[in-house]
Amino acid sequence: MDKYQASKCLHCPIRSKIYCSCLDVENLKDFSDNAKHETFDKKVIILSSGNEINSIYNILDGIIKVYQLNEDGNQQIIGFLYPGDFFGSHEGGQYQFFAETVSQAKLCKIPIKKFRIHLSKNAGIRDKFYEATTNELSLAREHINILTKNSAEQKVLDFIRMISLRQHKMGQPINPVHLIMPRIDIANYLGLRLETVSRAFTKLKANNSISLNNFDSIIINNAIS
Amino acid sequence: MDKYQASKCLHCPIRSKIYCSCLDVENLKDFSDNAKHETFDKKVIILSSGNEINSIYNILDGIIKVYQLNEDGNQQIIGFLYPGDFFGSHEGGQYQFFAETVSQAKLCKIPIKKFRIHLSKNAGIRDKFYEATTNELSLAREHINILTKNSAEQKVLDFIRMISLRQHKMGQPINPVHLIMPRIDIANYLGLRLETVSRAFTKLKANNSISLNNFDSIIINNAIS
């Protein structure tokens, strides 16, 4: 059993991309013993804003959307997470956002207390974790940059490029871009209506900026511009 | 001289609001010896994206705008900083943004190497610093929330509220709100044109949502809603 658990982390598909990469054999064993793999269907809420933080989640497979509720109770998506990303930490007490599966997803769940022990005694993991936070900040600023673009067409194109780079970071090719999330989530992320997003896709096709295999498989024609 | 320097930090108006609060007498003395106070005119660029990081700046007085340049070379303001805020750290090598004075400003400048020494040996300062980073992330997400609001009027009102809370955090009253930055900077921050911002102010006045003393001194009439 313990042997199986150890091999779980040793064979982890995302270990090289995540804080776990700086754990030595002994600590990795401790992680293995405490980590649980869970599979979720799509549209399942993993954690909610206001709930007490008790676990940190690493994404092994699938896509997660992260959102907040604004004062009118409307959902505002602040990001899409991919394998190699993690979520659920920061701050002391409570989660500050909702995390929901977009597709079926496989997650690695670690008790926050265990995680914090490693965080306090391992400078490497602390650096990685801090790096992840500043990376989140960069992504938020990229989001801001997209939101201030003047046309819906430009916003949508920037979004596709962003996802393209994201999947490239995971070792997949730049093209085709797989837009797993529904149009309405893209619209929400971009501060647009789904009809506007749909029309932007149509214009980008007419422009030859993109080509569509299916509505969820897109080819960016001019990688630059 | 040394005595004067020590008293500089001891009498610092923002010490309680910043990482320096967790320095003991000895380390505060070291900070004092290395910190330089500098006064800048308005519209002066303090640091530029791409430059090598060599200092971290604490704001003692005045307002700083932080911006990035997007791929078209246009300025995109990502935040306004107030006394008690600091900027210039994060990441290893280079600044990732521009910082420019909006008003006349007084800054406390600390060599980054000195700062990092304290950061590595003092867990308290590390925690404070991490907290500041997550706080930046919250502000970025607040910005995203404002940018996705549907009307210019709502965006401008949210902006005024945000500044109101910001100045409240500094110990000033909620009203009146002092909008030190010009309309064009507000417009840029909100992804709008300055004429649109101006018209939004006019509508908010007509609504009785706000009242204007001058164009830079605003009273929020219904603190809630």
Add this chain to the structure above:
DNA sequence: ATATTTCGTTGATATAAATCAATAAACAAA
């Protein structure tokens, strides 16, 4: 396979913001 539901596209129209242009108010300098 067929029915049902969800999701995406397209059309017509209304509405909000951008743009172009002029004026007015505030600020700085002589």
Add this chain to the structure above:
DNA sequence: TTTGTTTATTGATTTATATCAACGAAATAT
């Protein structure tokens, strides 16, 4: 103070997006 310069407001018009509505395609369930 007066002049010049910058910044803000208002107006007229164009343009882009939201909204309302219908249809079509894809996915899911029966």
